[in-house]
Amino acid sequence: MRTTEIRARFLDFFAARGHRVVPGAPLPTPDPTLLFVNAGMVPFKPYLAGERPAPWPRAASVQKCVRTLDIEEVGRTTRHGSFFQMCGNFSFGDYFKEEAIAFAWELSTAPRSQGGYGLDPERIWVTVHHSDAAARSIWREVAGLPEQQIVSRGDEDNFWSMGVPGPCGPCSELFYDRGPGVGTEGGPAVDEDLYLEFWNLVFMQYERGEGHGKSGYPILGELPGRNIDTGMGLERMATILQGKENLYEIDEARPVLERAAELAAVRYGTDARADVRLRVVADHVRTALMLLADGVVPGNEGRGYVLRRILRRAVRSLRQLGYEDPALPELLAVARDCMAPGSPEVAEGFTRIADRARGEEEAFRATLRQGTTVLDAAVTKVRQEGGRSLPGAQAFLLHDTYGFPIDLTLEMAAERGVEVDREGFTALMEAQRERARADARTRRSGGTADTSALRAVLDEHGPTDWCAWEGLTSDSRVLSVLAATGPVPAAHQGEIVTVVLDRSPFYAESGGQESDAGRLRGASVEAEVLDVQRPLPGLVVHQVRVTAGELAVDDAVHAAVDPEWRLGARQAHSGTHVLHAALREVLGPAALQSGSYNRPGYLRLDFPWRGGLSAAVRSDVEEVANRALRRDLPVAVRWMTRPEAERLGALALFDETYGEQVRVVEIGGAWSRELCGGTHVERAAQIGTVALTAEGSVGAGMRRLEAAVGIEGFTYLARERDLVSRIAEQLGAPRAELPDRIAGLLDRLKAADRENTRLRERATADRARDLAAGAEDLGVARLAVATSDGGTDEARALATAVSSRLPATQPGAVAVSTPAGALVVALNSAAQDSGLSASTLVKHLLPGRGGGSAALAQGGGLSPEKLSAALAELPRLIRGG
Incomplete structure (x- = not known):
């Protein structure tokens, strides 16, 4: 069963049982305690915590989540992923334990012909909190589970809270026995690889007090209204239903893994270390795709740093597999095709996504070059001083300044025969983390x-x-x-x-x-x-x-x-209202603001919409907004009751909290009428201008507009004008002719690229013919050795071309190296039939640094001197079989 069908069955099941299907939220969350949504219940926290009434008594959703606490475990276990999707059903004071357990059991075990997942009931185990006799009794009655398959566990495993004073309660988890050969029998307490958790049911029925840890707090009493929060891991259910060993091999991830294996000329399932790296690539590429699609930009702090780290881990894992050429845009395209059926925003914004990833990959490749130079100099100094250990401060410098992960420093230092003061590095890292934690605490509270x-x-x-x-x-x-x-x-x-x-x-x-x-x-x-x-x-x-x-x-x-700060903030907030009204005037009432942020000179506005806005629509929205400014519409603030505001048609936004008396801000009377507690200008003309600077996707069916306002808006327009003037001057063309001139230039560049490709292919064919003709006869086989001035792709193309031109009746081998230290080995069919293997040869020449198939293999990571020495061994290896 494909993942998209698993998702659809979940939502259809709960929709048929009175649940409101709620779209998942974008990964970046306004919750100040989180960088990303990390659980399905996060968008529902205000309702579950009783901070505001829920709009529906019961709901269901499929929520995108990102967690990076266990990022080092990604690829090593069967169940850790940095990105995952959580299917959840929620009750806000409606049904409780009996219904929640019955729903989970019915959907899990009902035949597929009846809309269920068809899991074998005899292979399902559940856990309950040791104090929750009611849940144990319900499981016996609803599911008929034997006592030994209902396991009691303590607070660490089966009691839930948000980590702060508020709602809490016991939970019940569902596990599936994946069969013999996977692990050790005995239930979830013995082996959670054999018994894979796929659903967690949280029964929120108590209120907890202050305290730390999972059990170091008092229970203050019963909640006035009991809630249900469940989470079924979509990837884990896909792992079970698709019969896969781990979540990296399901239909939404395996194609990325396979393409990475093709690029690196390795075969998944033949080498444990390579398999881990391929799984890291598959997971991280998918995670990066979803973060980029939701508007996260690589950076040095916060969300941006998480994305940057994930992208760089993917690039580094490919490098460890021997592949050093750019790969992210291609792998992201594979991930896009996998994820688009459930997350169409990844296809809508893919050009932007690929451009961001391409720039980040190029920057990291440059970082690797710079960092390698620094590392080599540091290693040389250590050796000159008679030492054998790189100081922790040097390793921290490589990490902090050049973006070198510590494991990359450890690996490269070991290649040079030098250890690393890991304790010193760890101490410096911990000091930095403590500074960051202190700063985060300060900012939050x-x-x-x-x-x-x-x-x-x-x-x-x-x-x-x-x-x-x-x-x-x-x-x-x-x-x-x-x-x-x-x-x-x-x-x-x-x-x-x-x-x-x-x-x-x-x-x-x-x-x-x-x-x-x-x-x-x-x-x-x-x-x-x-x-x-x-x-x-x-x-x-x-x-x-x-x-x-x-x-x-x-x-x-x-x-x-600061009066200038307040003026800028007022302009931006009033500008947000103006832009919202203009957007609704152009697109209609469905374009309702779902989130916003404004600071002096800048605003952004999120709204539900399928597909990107065309240049013409963006221009219309900007024109309507600035016409409102030109008319100098009056801005008025009035207090009234919530019903009075509703009768006036004032917009109340989903993510705001309102009391009995509400503050209504009007711009031009009914043209813009919203409930708002912000600061505003007195008249619209004081905003100055609204200049749209960006439009893009931030989630499934969610778009974001960004704009500069006030003096920053005029500055932005002036920069745009100067840029157009410089381009017109460089091209010697009037501004009105620039689009046609630039289109002509692009056409000529594409034609030149096609001609260059044709010439390179012809040159490769000519060189391949010469190399095949001049191949050395080793008796048992012919051998051609060459150097490619390009990257690994060109070396692979040359090696393949030469092997295809060697005599078909005699074993033949080709070895092509690159200045960067990569090596590609190709064998013709006769050589493979004789028992030779390109993968075996590369693994002998570059131990632990490469692999591939019998016909084609590659590796890398050696200095030119060591690579030359390795190549000198190739004739002996071929003669020896």
């Missing part, structure tokens, strides 16, 4: 990860008198100063802390609008405001850096928002 201290401030002093809508300044008193360790009496110059004021004019980040910047000034202190958040309802907290003096509790300070 304004300097403290302990919300209990903030609760104490709120309980003692009440809500913050928040006056961001009224003005830019206030005279305030410092109620509390909190460092990472908790409350402190004062903070000194250079320290970053959380400050709670009795009154604040600073806008706290919410509704897509970034928080204000500004300063606090007192009699003996000055501090810079870095971030403003609302960690608890009613409480505004400020992350500040003390730039002079000492900031102490009870200090009187003058709080002042």
